[in-house]
Amino acid sequence: xxxxxxxxxxxxxxxxxxxxxxxxxxxxxxxNLQTGGVNYYNQKIVISDGDFLVRYWSGFTTSVPVAxxxxxxxxxxxQWFSDFLQIQANIPNPTAAYMGNTGWPVxxxxxxxxxxxxxxxxxxxxPLGVPLGQLAFMGVRRRKGFRSDPQPSxxxxxxxxxxxxxxxxxxxxxxxxxxTTLVTVPITDYDFELRRIDGWMTxxxxxTWMGLDTGYFKILLLDSNKxxxxxxxxxxxxxxxxxxxxAVLNNSGAAPVPKNFWPCPPMLYPVNSSINFNLYVxxxxxxxxxxxxxxxxxxxxxRYPCQ
Amino acid sequence: xxxxxxxxxxxAPIVQNGVSREMSAPNGYYDQAFDYVYTVQLTGNQELLGQxxxxxxxxxxxxxxxxxxxxxxxxxxxxxxxxxxxxxxNYINSTALLxxxxxxxxxxxxxxxxxxxxxxxxIIDLSGSTNNIQIVFxxxxxxxx
Numbered sequence: 271x272x273x274x275x276x277x278x279x280x281x282x283x284x285x286x287x288x289x290x291x292x293x294x295x296x297x298x299x300x301x302n303l304q305t306g307g308v309n310y311y312n313q314k315i316v317i318s319d320g321d322f323l324v325r326y327w328s329g330f331t332t333s334v335p336v337a338x339x340x341x342x343x344x345x346x347x348x349q350w351f352s353d354f355l356q357i358q359a360n361i362p363n364p365t366a367a368y369m370g371n372t373g374w375p376v377x378x379x380x381x382x383x384x385x386x387x388x389x390x391x392x393x394x395x396x397p398l399g400v401p402l403g404q405l406a407f408m409g410v411r412r413r414k415g416f417r418s419d420p421q422p423s424x425x426x427x428x429x430x431x432x433x434x435x436x437x438x439x440x441x442x443x444x445x446x447x448x449x450t451t452l453v454t455v456p457i458t459d460y461d462f463e464l465r466r467i468d469g470w471m472t473x474x475x476x477x478t479w480m481g482l483d484t485g486y487f488k489i490l491l492l493d494s495n496k497x498x499x500x501x502x503x504x505x506x507x508x509x510x511x512x513x514x515x516x517a518v519l520n521n522s523g524a525a526p527v528p529k530n531f532w533p534c535p536p537m538l539y540p541v542n543s544s545i546n547f548n549l550y551v552x553x554x555x556x557x558x559x560x561x562x563x564x565x566x567x568x569x570x571x572x573r574y575p576c577q
Numbered sequence: 578x579x580x581x582x583x584x585x586x587x588x589a590p591i592v593q594n595g596v597s598r599e600m601s602a603p604n605g606y607y608d609q610a611f612d613y614v615y616t617v618q619l620t621g622n623q624e625l626l627g628q629x630x631x632x633x634x635x636x637x638x639x640x641x642x643x644x645x646x647x648x649x650x651x652x653x654x655x656x657x658x659x660x661x662x663x664x665x666x667n668y669i670n671s672t673a674l675l676x677x678x679x680x681x682x683x684x685x686x687x688x689x690x691x692x693x694x695x696x697x698x699x700i701i702d703l704s705g706s707t708n709n710i711q712i713v714f715x716x717x718x719x720x721x722x
Contacts, residue, residue, distance in 0.1 A: 283585075283595050291584060325592060344609075352611075352612065353616065355614065355713065356616060365647065365677075366646075369646050372678060373679050374678040375678070375679065377610055378608050378717065380609075380610060408593070409595075418584050465586050465588045466588050529679055533586070535586055
C-alpha cells in the first residue's frame with residue numbers, strides 16, 4: 271500500500287503551545303456522606319497543580335450508589351444539565367445500573383482552572399453508612415512547561431509492538447484499610463507505553479473482572495516518576511478495563527458494555543523504570559475476610575528502536 | 578512502523594482522547610457540553626402531545642444524542658426538529674432507544690435548535706401502567722464568538 275492510499279488520521283487535537291497534557295483522575299469519596307436520604311449541596315473536588323480537562327465521569331452507581339440525583343457544575347458554577355439527573359431512582363428502573371456505572375462522556379471537554387473546583391450537588395444520598403461510592407472525573411492535567419503524555423523515548427526512531435506486563439498480587443486475610451500493599455512491576459528491555467489495565471480476581475472472592483464493582487479494593491497508580499495519577503486511591507471500577515463479555519463471564523449483568531479505557535492519553539514507562547501502585551482494602555471490607563488473589567495486566571506497546 | 582509521540586490511545590474512544598471546543602464547533606462558534614433533561618410520569622396509556630423543553634436564550638443547542646436514565650415501562654416517542662418537522666412517521670418504541678451513557682442513541686448528524694427554540698416531541702405510555710421516565714437530550718450549547 272502506498273503512503274497516498276493511507277487515509278489521513280482524523281484526530282486533530284491540539285494542546286496549546288507551551289503546555290503539556292498528562293493523564294489524571296480527580297475522584298470524590300462518598301465515605302463521609304454517612305446520612306442517607308439527605309441532600310448534600312456544593313460538594314467539590316479542588317483542582318490543584320495545573321488546569322484540568324474533564325472528558326469523562328463515572329462512578330455514580332458503584333457498589334452502593336452515591337445518591338439518587340446529581341447536578342454537576344462548571345468552573346463558573348453553571349450547570350452541566352438543565353435539571354438534576356435522576357440516575358438511581360427509588361423505583362424499579364432497569365437502566366439504573368448502567369447510568370453511573372459505565373460512565374458519561376463529556377463532549378466537548380470541560381476546562382477547570384488550577385485552584386478551581388468541580389462542584390456538584392447530590393440529592394437523596396444513598397450510602398446509608400456504607401462507605402463505597404466514589405465519583406470519578408477523568409481527563410488530563412494541562413500544565414505549562416510540561417510534556418504531554420506519552421513522553422518521548424530517549425532513542426529515536428522506534429516502532430511499536432504489542433506487549434503486556436502481568437503480575438499476580440496476593441492480599442492476605444485480615445489486611446485492614448490502613449495497610450498498604452505496594453506492588454512494583456519492573457519495566458525491562460525497552461520502553462513501555464501503557465494503554466490499558468486489565469485485572470481479575472483469581473481466588474478468594476468469586477472470579478470476576480476487577481473493573482466491575484466488587485467494592486473490595488482501591489488502587490493508587492503512580493507514573494514513571496512515582497507521582498500519583500489520581501488525587502485519591504480509586505475504586506478499581508473507576509480505572510480497570512471491563513471488556514464487553516464481562517457480564518457473560520460473570521453471569522452478573524452488571525456491566526454489559528465495555529468501559530474504562532485508561533490511561534488516556536497513554537503513559538510512558540521508560541526502560542529500567544517501574545510501574546508502581548498501592549492497593550488498599552476499602553473501609554467497607556476491612557479487615558479483609560480471606561486471602562485474595564488477583565491478576566493484573568498492564569497492556570500496551572513496547573517501543574523498539576529502529577536499527 | 579516508525580511512530581511519533583502522538584497523544585492518542587488507539588484502544589480508547591475518541592471522546593476519552595479528548596474533543597476540544599475547536600473540534601466540536603464550526604468556525605466562528607464554540608461549544609460547551611450541555612444536556613437538557615425531561616422528566617415525566619405518565620399514567621397507563623397516557624399520550625402527551627406537543628411536549629417541549631425550552632432552549633435557553635443565550636445559546637443554540639446542538640442536539641447529538643439521547644439517553645434514557647429512568648424508565649419503568651415501555652413508552653413511545655416522536656421527535657420533531659426546530660421547525661416542527663417530525664423525525665419519524667410514528668412513535669418509536671423506547672426499546673429502540675435504550676442505551677447507556679457510554680453508548681448513547683446518536684443522531685447521524687446533530688440537530689441544531691436555535692436559542693429560544695424548543696425541543697418538541699409527543700410521548701405515549703405503552704406499558705399500560707404508571708411510567709416514570711427521564712430522558713436526557715445530550716449535546717452542546719453553541720455560542721457565537
